[in-house]
Structures are given as structure tokens and as C-alpha cells.
Amino acid sequence: MPGDSLNVHLNTKATAQNTYDAIVVGSxxxxxxxxxxxxxKGLKTLVLERGRNVEHIKDYAGTEKNIWELTHHNNRTEEDKKNSPIQSKCYAYDEVSKKFFVNDIENPYxxxxxxxWIRGYHVGGRSLMWGRQSYRWSDLDFEANGKDGHGVDWPIRYKDLAPWYSYVEKFAGINGNKDGLPQLPDGEFLPAMEMNCLEKHVAASLKQNYSDRVMIMGRSANHTKQVGDRGPCQYRNKCHQGCPFGGYFSSNSATLPAAKATGNLTLRPHSIVLDxxxxxxKKRATGVRILDAETMKTEEYYAKIVFLNASTLGTAHILLHSVSDVFPNGFxxxxxxxxxxxxxxHYGVGAHGDYDGFEDSYYYGRRPNGxxxxxxxxxNEKTKRSDYVRGFGYQGGASRGRGNGEDGIGVELKASLTEPGKWGMGIAAWGEHLPYYENKVTLNKEKxxxxxxxxxxIDCEFKENEKIMRKDMMDSAAEMLEKAGIKNVKTFDSDPPPGFCIHEMGTARMGKDAKTSVLNGNNQMHDVKNVFITDGACMASSACQNPSLTYMALTARAADFAVNELKKGNL
Incomplete structure (x- = not known):
């Protein structure tokens, strides 16, 4: 039983060998x-990863090949869909990258x-396949819960995180422009990527037709200049397959090598943390118990502080599985x-169309950003809606397809397919999901x-506020494109369920009150002072921006706090 190991451990020789200053669960x-x-900061640190090891560059086989050199031309096979019916739906899942996704049959829920639920169990986790969009949150986001009463008020504000955003941006390598928007604070940027001619045209149209909205170049963790020994980006747009050039930020290319360089890192793959x-x-955590995924043997590791970073749902599983007489409902x-x-x-809704013009213009490479x-x-009051709260942002881009292949047969047909086709432009919205208590995960002890x-x-849904918002997300997309002269505009709403945006958050939220939240303003558990959670589980709301940059900033901030508290003897 999980609770059987939750006791005081004798400091035997085996215990000493398995003792570290810090344990990090998840990579x-x-x-x-x-x-x-x-x-x-000088701590001997054990990183436990439930999946296999993935070494930077060495384990990115296949990404160097062209589509026609691959057996299935980079397509999903019927066997892929059978073994991974959920993972294979993901935009980043292909013939090369599928090794970074779990087998759904072997990993049921x-x-x-x-x-x-889209996931990868290996060293680096989803940092290898992520979309790399990197945006700061603002006080519009951190104050929202307190103002409109959904969820609990965040225990921090933008000023608490701003210096940590700057700190992580400089190391991670985020490209972007200084756009001067209060709802989307500027950061420490590498040179921005460039819009193509149609995107510039639509951006100018927005500026001319609207006083309340603007189109900017996406901010992404692709390196437009070399960052240390990483990059620059080669504009291959194969990021999700692993980048041998280190052209974007990942744990494998950046943070884990930095940790290893200190001589303080021990990395243990195939280590499923049980509790x-x-x-x-002492009212403190003493460590964790793991199951070796290969040998099926359990082992215990001990440390002064524990960081849980197993992902929103992975961390929730560990906490719920860690039961004892003190914590009968979970750690x-x-x-x-x-x-x-x-x-x-909630996303998968927007509009797209084509454009007559710019036939003499093209663009360089395959830009991995939009x-x-x-x-x-x-x-503000001027932009306030009466039918829903919170908001959404759009990502998208313009490109040219290839020729229509209608000219002749044989050589003529092939020649026509090498010609650029018409310009097209599409935008899709990402909307905020409110924190509902009834959206939850629990352990199924029967399976x-x-x-x-x-x-x-997993019992989670989008509710009325999200559904009302989606109509505005779709209609506004069509309106903006039409005003920019985009023709044949068509709207779409694929209505994907929760999980598919791969931005799960909230199962161990931060808050001011220990009675209504799991963590305090330093990502420290209210109940157990030497345990910290800085993955998506800690989030008290979802905003509408991609959350990974905020996870980075929260983690660096919490680690600094934890080490200072350790030095003071408070942990």
C-alpha cells in the first residue's frame, strides 16, 4: 500500500547512498x-523521469531526412492510429516525431x-515537441480571479514575476518585438522573425480599421541568434522532431546540460514516482518512492526539498496516490x-481565406512561428462584453500553396505543380478556460x-462561458480577414475537447488561503513546507496566452526561494 512507506526512515547505508539535497520529479x-x-545554487539534485533517456542530437534520428526519404512520407499509419488513437491526432505527431509520444494502449486513462491527453514520457518531456509560443502574462490575468470571482485570487501579481520572466527569457532565448501592449508585456527578446507581405498587409488593415486590436509577430523560443552553443534556427519547421542545431529551447538542449555542467546533477530515467x-x-517530506519501469522494483530516495514537475495530471496522480493517516485524501x-x-x-476555431495579389512575392524558408x-x-470598460468574461488571442499566418495542377498532363502537370499557388491567410483563436471546481481528476482504483x-x-468540460466566447472568436476572425480584403473567407470550429490544446493547468493551485488552495505565493505547499510544485498544476487561472514561459519564471523564482529558506534552516 502507498501509505506503508510513509514513515520515518532509518539512516542506513542504503539511505545515505540514496540521499540528495533536492529531488526534482519530471524533466x-x-x-x-x-x-x-x-x-x-550548489544542491546535489536528483532528477527522476518516468520515461526513457533522450540525448540531445543523438536521439533525433529521422529529422535530417526529406519527406520522400521516409517510408510513409511522414504520414501517420493505420497502426499509429490504432496504437495511439489520441496522440496521433496531435499536429506535432508524424512519422519521425511519434517516438516522443506515448502509446495510448499502454498508457490508459x-x-x-x-x-x-497528449503526452510524452522521456527525458525532456513535451519540451521537445512544444509549440514554443512564449508570452508573458499581465495583471489583467493575475487579477482576473479576484475581480470577477471565478476561482481564487492569485497570491502574486505581475511585479512579482516580471524580474523572473526577464531572467528566464535571457537564457531560454525568445524572439520578438517590443510592442508596448499593457495586456502583453514586452520581454528580453532576440531579434524578431519577420512577417511576410500578406501578413504585413493584414496587420496594416487592423491598425487602420480598429482602435482596440493589433497584429504582432509571434514571440517564440526559436533562436534567431545563437544562444550560448544553441542555434541559430535554420527555418526548417521540424522543431517537434528534435533539433540537431539546438535552434529552439528544450530541456535537452538547454537546462539539463546547464545542470549537468555543475557536477551536481544525477538523472535517473525509467523512474515512476509512486508517492x-x-x-x-517533523511535518516534512523526506523524499519519494519510485517504481523502476524496467525492473518493476521499488526504491526510495531522500532529500531536503522536493520539486514536483511531473505535468499537471502527472503531479495530481502522485499527490492523490500519496495517502496516509495524515493525508487520507492525498498528499x-x-x-x-x-x-x-x-x-x-479552448481552441480550434477561427477563419481562413485567400488573397488576390502579391503574385511576385514569396518568403524565405519554413518559418517555425506565426x-x-x-x-x-x-x-477595460470600453472593451467589456456583457455575454462572457475573460478573452482570447489569435495565432495564424499567411502562405502560398503550390500550383493547382490543372495544366496538362505529364511534364506539363509536374511543371505546374512547381509554381507557387495563391496566397492564403488563416487565424485561429485560443480562449481562456475558467477554473471550475467540478473539472477534476481522481484515481480509478478499479482499473x-x-x-x-x-x-x-478525467472529468473535464468547457462550459457556457467558453461556448459563448467561441462564437465571438469565430465571427471576429472572419470580420478581420474580410476587412483586410481576404476573399472566400470560411469559418471553422473543430470543437476539440479539453486536453487537446496541451495546456493543462490547475490541479494543485496557488492561493492565499490554505483552506482553498494547495500552494502559497512561492509555489510551496501550504501543508508541507519543503515540497514545491511549479508545473501547470500550480496555476490558479489559465489566461489565454501559452503558459510555458510562466512555468519557467515560476520555477526559477520558487527555486530561489527554496534554497534561501533551506539556508535559513526553515525547511
Missing amino acids: GISGGWAAKELCE NEVKKFW VLYDKD GNSSNQVGHNLMDH IYIPRFRNI KDKWGLPILD
């Missing part, structure tokens, strides 16, 4: 940052309501909030995975 975006910061160990007399769960308030962005239209709803662990029941 993705936030886990990699925790490892880097703790190691650089139970959809109480439809939920597409957090707890000393009820650090006196608030009964663990597993609740699950959020994801345009961004920041939130313009419910910013077990291949390691004998209970699977997750």
Missing part, C-alpha cells in the same frame, strides 16, 4: 528549469467526459483542492495500468 520544461536552478514520503513528526490535500480546477485552453493578435476583449497503478479518471 520537462519546468523540471528542467528546477534542475538547472537547484544545481547551479478514463474519459468521464471527452478529454484528449511522496512524509515524516509526520498536502487538507484543502480538498488537489485534482480539481482542471483547465485547458503572427499573434493579442487579447482585445474585456481589457490499473501495466505497472499496476490506478489510472486517472
Whole structure:
């Protein structure tokens, strides 16, 4: 039973060998940052990853090949769809990158309501396949819960995180422009990528036709200049397959090598964390218990501080599985909030069309970034909506297809296909998902995975506020394109379920009150002072911007706090 190991451990020889200053669970975006910061601050740090090892460059086989050199021309096979019916739906899943996604059959979960959980179990986690869009949040986001009463008020504000955004941006390498927007603060940027001619045309149209909205170049973690020994980006747009040039930020290319360089890092793959160990007399965590995914043997590791960075749902599973007489409902769960308030962005809605003109213009390479239209709803009284709260932003871009292939046959047909086709432009919206207590995950003890662990029941949905917002997301997209002279504009709404945006958040939220939240303003558990959670689980709301940059900043900030508290003897 999980609770059997939650006791005081004798300091035997084996215990000494398995003792570190810090343990980090997970090696993705936030886990990699925790490892880097703790190691650089002098802590002997153990990073536990449930999946296999992936070495930068060495394990990116296939990304050097052209589509025609691949057996299935980079397409998903019927076997892929059978083994991974959920993962294979992801835009980043292809013949080369599929090795970075789990096999759905081997990694089951139970959809109480439809939920597409996209994940990769390996060193680096989803930092290898992420979309790289990197935006700061503002006080519009951190103050929202307190102002409109949804969820609990954030215990921090933008000023608390601003210096940490700057800190992580300089190391991560984010390209972008200084756009001077209060709802989307500027950062420490590498030179921005460039809009193409049609995107510039639509941006000018927005400026001319609207006083409340603007189109900017996307801010992404692709390196437009070399960052240390990483990059620059080669404009291949194969990021999700792993980049041998180190042209974008990932744990594998950036934070884990930095941690390793200190000599303080121990990385242990194939280590499934079962539960957090707890000393009820000292009211502190003593470490974690793992199951070796290959040998099926359990082992215990000990440390003064523990960082949980196993992903929003992975961290929730560990907490819910760590039960004892002190925490019968899950580790650090006196608030009964663990597993609740699950959020994801709702997207897959927008508009696209084509454009007559710019036939003499093209663009360089395959830019792995697009345009961004920041939130313009419910910013102030002037932009306030009466039918829904919060807001959305758009991502998208313009490109040229190839010739229509209607000219002749044989040589003539092939020649026509080499000619550029018409210009087209599309934009799609990312909307905020409110934190609802009833959107939750729980352990299903009737169904077990291949390691004998209970699977997750995921009970999550988009509700009325999101559904009303979606109509505005779609209609506004069409209106903006039409005003810019885009022809044959068609709207779309694929209505994907939660999970598919891959921005899960909220199962161990931050808050001011220990009765209604799991973590304080330093990402420290209210109930257990030496345990920190800085992955998506910590989020008290979802905003509408991509969240990974905020995870990075929160992690660096929490690591700094944790080490200072450790030095003071408070942990």
C-alpha cells in the first residue's frame, strides 16, 4: 500500500547512498528549469523521469531526412492510429516525431467526459515537441480571479514575476518585438522573425480599421541568434522532431546540460514516482518512492526539498496516490483542492481565406512561428462584453500553396505543380478556460495500468462561458480577414475537447488561503513546507496566452526561494 512507506526512515547505508539535497520529479520544461536552478545554487539534485533517456542530437534520428526519404512520407499509419488513437491526432505527431509520444494502449486513462491527453514520457518531456509560443502574462490575468470571482485570487501579481520572466527569457532565448501592449508585456527578446507581405498587409488593415486590436509577430523560443552553443534556427519547421542545431529551447538542449555542467546533477530515467514520503513528526517530506519501469522494483530516495514537475495530471496522480493517516485524501490535500480546477485552453476555431495579389512575392524558408493578435476583449470598460468574461488571442499566418495542377498532363502537370499557388491567410483563436471546481481528476482504483497503478479518471468540460466566447472568436476572425480584403473567407470550429490544446493547468493551485488552495505565493505547499510544485498544476487561472514561459519564471523564482529558506534552516 502507498501509505506503508510513509514513515520515518532509518539512516542506513542504503539511505545515505540514496540521499540528495533536492529531488526534482519530471524533466520537462519546468523540471528542467528546477534542475538547472537547484544545481547551479550548489544542491546535489536528483532528477527522476518516468520515461526513457533522450540525448540531445543523438536521439533525433529521422529529422535530417526529406519527406520522400521516409517510408510513409511522414504520414501517420493505420497502426499509429490504432496504437495511439489520441496522440496521433496531435499536429506535432508524424512519422519521425511519434517516438516522443506515448502509446495510448499502454498508457490508459478514463474519459468521464471527452478529454484528449497528449503526452510524452522521456527525458525532456513535451519540451521537445512544444509549440514554443512564449508570452508573458499581465495583471489583467493575475487579477482576473479576484475581480470577477471565478476561482481564487492569485497570491502574486505581475511585479512579482516580471524580474523572473526577464531572467528566464535571457537564457531560454525568445524572439520578438517590443510592442508596448499593457495586456502583453514586452520581454528580453532576440531579434524578431519577420512577417511576410500578406501578413504585413493584414496587420496594416487592423491598425487602420480598429482602435482596440493589433497584429504582432509571434514571440517564440526559436533562436534567431545563437544562444550560448544553441542555434541559430535554420527555418526548417521540424522543431517537434528534435533539433540537431539546438535552434529552439528544450530541456535537452538547454537546462539539463546547464545542470549537468555543475557536477551536481544525477538523472535517473525509467523512474515512476509512486508517492511522496512524509515524516509526520517533523511535518516534512523526506523524499519519494519510485517504481523502476524496467525492473518493476521499488526504491526510495531522500532529500531536503522536493520539486514536483511531473505535468499537471502527472503531479495530481502522485499527490492523490500519496495517502496516509495524515493525508487520507492525498498528499498536502487538507484543502480538498488537489485534482480539481482542471483547465485547458479552448481552441480550434477561427477563419481562413485567400488573397488576390502579391503574385511576385514569396518568403524565405519554413518559418517555425506565426503572427499573434493579442487579447482585445474585456481589457477595460470600453472593451467589456456583457455575454462572457475573460478573452482570447489569435495565432495564424499567411502562405502560398503550390500550383493547382490543372495544366496538362505529364511534364506539363509536374511543371505546374512547381509554381507557387495563391496566397492564403488563416487565424485561429485560443480562449481562456475558467477554473471550475467540478473539472477534476481522481484515481480509478478499479482499473490499473501495466505497472499496476490506478489510472486517472478525467472529468473535464468547457462550459457556457467558453461556448459563448467561441462564437465571438469565430465571427471576429472572419470580420478581420474580410476587412483586410481576404476573399472566400470560411469559418471553422473543430470543437476539440479539453486536453487537446496541451495546456493543462490547475490541479494543485496557488492561493492565499490554505483552506482553498494547495500552494502559497512561492509555489510551496501550504501543508508541507519543503515540497514545491511549479508545473501547470500550480496555476490558479489559465489566461489565454501559452503558459510555458510562466512555468519557467515560476520555477526559477520558487527555486530561489527554496534554497534561501533551506539556508535559513526553515525547511
